[in-house]
Amino acid sequence: MGFSVRALDTDSWAAFAELVEANNGVWGGCWCMGFHVKLGKGRTAQQNREEKEARVQTGDTHAALVFEAEKCLGWCQFGSPDELPEVKSRRLYEKGLTTLPDWRITCFFTGKGFRGRGVADAALGGALAQIAQYGGGVVEGYPEETDDRKVSGSFLHTGPMSAFENHGFTRTRPISPHRWVVTRTV
Template sequence: MSDPTFSVRPLDEDTWPAFAQLVEANNGVWGGCWCMGFHVRLKGRTAAQNRAEKQERVREGRTHASLVLDGDQCLGWCQFGSPAELPEVKSRRLYEKGLTKLPEWRITCFFTGKGLRRRGVADAALGGALTEIAREGGGLVEGYPEETDDRAVSGSFLHTGPMAAFENHGFTRTRPISPHRWVVTRTVSPT
C-alpha cells in the first residue's frame, strides 16, 4: 500500500531536476545507468554519456517514466515505453523464443532510492505508469518482474519490479524467461 501523501507525475522537463537529484544521490543508479539500460546497450558507455542522453530523451519526449514524489523529492520511478523506445530486454533468447506478438508498451525498470524502500513506491509508480499508458492510448502492456518465491532478494535484482506489484495491478503471468523472471501482460484501455 502506498503512502497517501505521494503524488505521481510523468518524467518531463519540469520533473527532471527531482529525477536527476535522486539518480545522483544513488551513484547514477547501478553505477551510472541513469535508467538507460533498456534504451541502449550499456557496455562501454560512461555515466556522463548516459546522463546526457537521458536528459536529451526527456527534452525530446522519447522516454517515459512515472515518478513518485513526496513534495518536491523524487522517491523512485517506473520506466515504460514502446518496444521501439525500449528495445533492450533481458533474457532475450528466452523472451524471443516465446514471443508471438510485440506489446504496445513495456514496463522495464523500477528504482526506489536508498532508505526510501518498503513505503509502496514501486506500487505507486506502476499505478502511475498504467495511468499514463491509458492516457497515451492504452494497449497490450508487458512487464518482466522477478518472482521472489518467499526468498530474500537483493533490491538490485528487483530492478524489473516485484511480481506482487504487477499481480496487484491485474497482470497475468504469461511465460517464464529465467528461473525467477516472468513475462506478465495486461491490456490497458484508453482513457
C-alpha cells in the first residue's frame, strides 16, 4: 500500500487544501465542515474553507489524513461531540441516545482517482490511533450498510459498515434504513 497517516494540522493543511480544491471543495464546497456547523443557504465554499483553516490553526478540528509520499489521498474526520455536534438522522439518533460518546467519527473522503485502494480503511485506523493518543474512550461512527447493494459514493461519506466492523466496531442501533450507530472503546 505505501500509505502513511498524519494528523490534520498546520503542517498538513496545504496538502489537505490541495486535495479539497482538486475535488470541488468536497461535496460542492463543504470543506469537511458539515458536522461542525449546520450547512445551508447563505454559507459559501469560501466561508467553509476559511472556517476550516481557522479551526486547524486553533486545533479545533481533527482528521487522520492518508498520504502516499507527500500527496494527500483522503481522510477520516473525528472529534468530540462538542467539536462535531451535527449528526445525520438526528431525531432517530437522539431517540436511542443514552449517553454521548467521547469521540465521533463523522466523515470520510477519498479523492478522485484514489478510490478502491484502501484509503478509507487506512484513515479509520489512523483516526483510532490518534484517538488513543488523546486518551481514548468510547468512539461512535455512523456508517452506511451496503448489504451487497450498489451504493453511490455520496451515501458513503460517513463510511461503509465493513470498514468499521474490520476495526472492531459493533452495531448499536439503526438510525435510518441503512445507517447505524456503531461503537468501540479505544
